[in-house]
Amino acid sequence: MMALVLPLGSVPAPMYSTLLTHVLIFLCIFSALCLSSDHEIHPLDSLTASELTQVQTIVNNSICSTSCQSLSFHYVGLHEPDKPIVLSWLSDKDSTKVPPRQAFVLARINFKNHELIVDLNASAIISNKVHDGHGYPLLNFAEQSAANRLPLTYAPFIASIKKRGLKLEEVICQSFTIGWFGEQKTKRIVREMCYYLDGTINLYMRPIEGITLTVDLDEMKIIGYRDRLIVPVPKAEGTDYREVKQKQPVSSPIKPITMLQPHGPSFNIEGHVVSWADWKFHLDFDMRVGPILSLASIYDLEKDESRSVMYRGFISELFVPYMDLTEEWYYRTYFDSGEYGFGLCAAPLLPSSDCPENAVFFDGYSMSQDGTPRKLPNIICIFERYAGDILWRHTEGAIPGKVFTEVRPEVSLIVRMVSAVGNYDYIVDWEFRQTGTIKVNIGLTGLLEVRAEAYTYKDQIGEEVYGTLLAENTLGSYHDHFLNFHLDLDVDNPANSFVKTKLQTTAVMDKRSPRRSYWTVVSETSKTESDARINLGSGAAELLVVNPNKKTEMGNYVGYRLLPGSVVNTLLSDDDYPEVRAGFTKYNVWVTPYNKSEKWAGGTYADQSRGDDNLAVWSLRNREIENKDIVIWYTLGFHHVPYQEDFPVMPTINNGFELRPTNFFEHNPVLKVKQLAKVKWLKCCKECRHNLTADIDPLA
Amino acid sequence: MMALVLPLGSVPAPMYSTLLTHVLIFLCIFSALCLSSDHEIHPLDSLTASELTQVQTIVNNSICSTSCQSLSFHYVGLHEPDKPIVLSWLSDKDSTKVPPRQAFVLARINFKNHELIVDLNASAIISNKVHDGHGYPLLNFAEQSAANRLPLTYAPFIASIKKRGLKLEEVICQSFTIGWFGEQKTKRIVREMCYYLDGTINLYMRPIEGITLTVDLDEMKIIGYRDRLIVPVPKAEGTDYREVKQKQPVSSPIKPITMLQPHGPSFNIEGHVVSWADWKFHLDFDMRVGPILSLASIYDLEKDESRSVMYRGFISELFVPYMDLTEEWYYRTYFDSGEYGFGLCAAPLLPSSDCPENAVFFDGYSMSQDGTPRKLPNIICIFERYAGDILWRHTEGAIPGKVFTEVRPEVSLIVRMVSAVGNYDYIVDWEFRQTGTIKVNIGLTGLLEVRAEAYTYKDQIGEEVYGTLLAENTLGSYHDHFLNFHLDLDVDNPANSFVKTKLQTTAVMDKRSPRRSYWTVVSETSKTESDARINLGSGAAELLVVNPNKKTEMGNYVGYRLLPGSVVNTLLSDDDYPEVRAGFTKYNVWVTPYNKSEKWAGGTYADQSRGDDNLAVWSLRNREIENKDIVIWYTLGFHHVPYQEDFPVMPTINNGFELRPTNFFEHNPVLKVKQLAKVKWLKCCKECRHNLTADIDPLA
Incomplete structure (x- = not known):
């Protein structure tokens, strides 16, 4: 959910009059199209x-x-x-x-x-x-807040804090889902992990270790308490990441740089439907999965028709297992979408920082515990990107006496959301390219989940600590992130097939050529779900979704292909509880026949799920998938070995994938893309352009 | 080679007065620093x-x-x-x-x-x-031109052209290196492959197949001729990629978008030394390998010292084997650097198209056959990129009643060269990031090497054709691109070690935890070269270069790590001649002790080389590499199965890798990076900003 509201309601925070001018331009452009809520x-x-x-x-x-x-x-x-x-x-x-x-x-x-x-x-x-099956629904904010307050009035906890010489008023507790480890009976419980402020806002760098505090969410009371050991709380110094808190020397500033579109954007928004270049898609927001892109279609210039590419695409689940076996850590195997709500945790985006100056912003809605709508302002932005990249080019020097150079710069459209699920910030970019490619990029930033230990120097460590010593008393725990994407491709209609094209070495034994080997392509159409479970990284292959009922003029099946980025596979054993629950991590690619109820790869009731209703289980039915309405589920991963550079806030790391047209068009669809029109300055601007000045706007 | 000349000599082609204003601003900024040739x-x-x-x-x-x-x-x-x-x-x-x-x-x-x-x-x-060993040096342009003219006056070839009903004056021939396939004796020869214009400049889409024409470069005469079969020359229609040749309808234009830096760039250039943010490096150009980046060091704010990262980095060789066994194709196994000169083929970059408006350009030099210097104008550009990305961010909502959001947008510095080696255009980007990361991105665009065949529809094909039918009579041949990077990292001094950190699953058998598995890291320092030959894609690992003589305050060895992009391995068999010659493709990673003479992974004499003097052979000595001055050689690859979208000009495809600081800094080096200063428009500009207009500048 919820309704995207238009820029009027979400004009970036207090800003320059110049930005207002910008916004006014947008208003002019959009007013007729989209500012009416009665679209x-x-x-x-x-x-x-x-x-x-x-x-x-x-x-x-x-x-x-x-x-x-x-x-x-x-x-x-x-x-x-x-x-x-x-x-x-x-x-x-x-x-x-x-x-x-x-x-x-x-x-x-x-x-x-x-x-x-x-x-x-x-x-x-x-x-x-x-x-009446296993598992529980997403946690809502109100119950988490209530649970987080419980320790602060709980005598044993107060005693523990006192024993550690800490100030209770500087303690912040957070609700951690507890996974499932073979227990026969479960209650709706969470663990409270508490942190310390006292001189920093970076509470996640100051864990108060050694305490296990269990809350029953239904009864909203503490049902378990154990204070196992006292560990020094890492110091506050050096943890605060706010600009105002940084001491000299600071990095030399970069001079102002901005993306400028004097005529406004080239996209168009009607209701929730975005049109840009030859693309058209429906954009929406859901409190569980975040952005949902639907009915993406691309206009084919040569055929003069709009052709469907994707019915619906979204992040169906996120799985974040930690690799620390200590008593207070082993259970940390989060489902960020099904437990915490990936959309629910959407962060309001800061104009000119989270998204460039030429972005427009959208609101979303979630609801309170009692069902009251709650507005989430500025949680999605859309902007055109020109990063100096080249769409295609060629310099032809073979024709004597002549040199021809043709270059087309690349401009693309970005749809962005950031979800701040506790300590981590996930940046989700859906990029639409003029070539027909949809590229998804996931950026991970924010704060590590660190464990406090007595160590202040690596050589002191004589036991397994499950992490890297990042700072005094601060271990950055090894962990993974797996994001599963639900990609319901409809390549020129829903009936599609999945084709795995292997690049296969052939030895040349028969002297038919001076060569001794070459590779060729061997295509296999997956008949049933089991054929299409794929772990990448073992052998070269191209993964195509084709429409077996439609060919190009050359006789090739029209299709799209999935291009993975860095391939990351699960390292948990098959029989481990978290792995059973997050069965979707077992393969990078799954294909299922479309089923409206199969939306969330980790199951509807992800909290304390037992792996009895998820993608891995659905896929066991081994349904037919040839020439059917099929859904591709792609699991994108990150193994995260923290290093000192990740402390106290992590530089963004990225991974992604692409969906690229593959014999979908008769030829290069951007052949006829024109040169990018250049900005021409009017006299007034020309004269003062080099007098432009800049000001720091901390925004903080 | 050669000397980088400064923007004065390389001001972008005839342009608007506005761009001149821009250039004038640059001149003002740089004049004191770099316009003196007597640096x-x-x-x-x-x-x-x-x-x-x-x-x-x-x-x-x-x-x-x-x-x-x-x-x-x-x-x-x-x-x-x-x-x-x-x-x-x-x-x-x-x-x-x-x-x-x-x-x-x-x-x-x-x-x-x-x-x-x-x-x-x-x-x-x-x-x-x-x-007196095997192989020959790079071909120069003069001898290729001379060889390309030979067929046009050669009676049997003229007869072949006539027999095909073609016009001789529309024929263009190109010199193709011939590889080595076990011949005992070799001469310095090339094959001439001829193409047809007649209504297009896209000669590569119009091959004249069936003819094998061999030229002895030393004697500069045709020494072999065979006209095996006549194949229809693919039609010209639809092949010309020039904007002026495109018929209606054309794609709807994107409104002007530009990167604006009203105060000019934040980098500084003195002689060949570029400084930007905390980075400093020497940039130069070589006619064989293209751009060379040397002595890259980064200023460490906390330590108040400049710290070395990389002594020298460049593309040491490119290997492009085709997978077509037909008589006129099997030998196509090019070494684009050692045979054709990756720098020699550098394309003059078009301002505002190949590089954004805020770029500055550099010239290089190569030489003619007789040794006369030849200026290569505008072949490298440098610019700052702001693509709307996020350097790091966090939204903190855990503290009751408060929400903190800190965001730093990412600006980076790009050094770009494009090499147009015949049909292909390689875009080489070295990106320097504020985080200390060096990211290399390779973009492939330009024209495919296609083979003509009688087929006009896929279903007609009943034999192995080694490619995809892209258009009538046009087969896009399967092929690979492998680029080997010479990366002489000197992490805080030359003496470094290579450490492979495996992420290893551990089964939990002993009930010490409810978990049944987790992963941990197992580090191995490579003692000798054989320890460090690595094929990626089999198991998760982190590849570190550390300084074993220097630790962080926490006791971790300072280091950098190599993060591969998409992993691509050779599919040729070990005993195949091209594979023996391009032995560097056998592993993704090699580590050698520094040896000044080991520069080019394919050997000095790549043309018709026999694989007796290349990286694979050097590495056989199995030298010690622990705590030595070491060089990392990374092989980046592309398997290319062409699709119809690649015709008649290819949208850019990308692959790359990163070198990222790994316990190199005591903590996040961009923690103290300030908010990006925002562009503030002076009154005059504010008033007219929304009146900015744009004009099309075809540049073609």
């Missing part, structure tokens, strides 16, 4: 604030009028209409009615997990299912 | 035009005064002083004299391969060695 509703539009309020009212009235001992909301999102309905609406908007608006709700009602489908047109709950 | 000479400066002339004179006088039946220059470059001499000069410039200027020359004298060392101070050849 035609799109079947995939997230729920609006008023729709969310309606959901709250309907649920309250239906549930609480009868037996509402306790009701808390954990997820509300659009219950999407069936895909054929959306596609038929898309192909004939005029005569097709927008399907009924429905919400999907995960709620705890009287301490049971309920899945509700709320029909907004009918103002009624049309489905109310109790989940 | 202090640096021992690693390439040879200047006048030094090249001196080399020519000395060689001519010495050689031709005695027995100069024939003399041709094939390579002239700086004969670098010994590393200790350069380092001692660097550490004490005032009292150390710049070592004598010397040139290294590869020349053919009376049809023999000579290696000359010319001392410019002594005005004498101080070493003249005849190479």
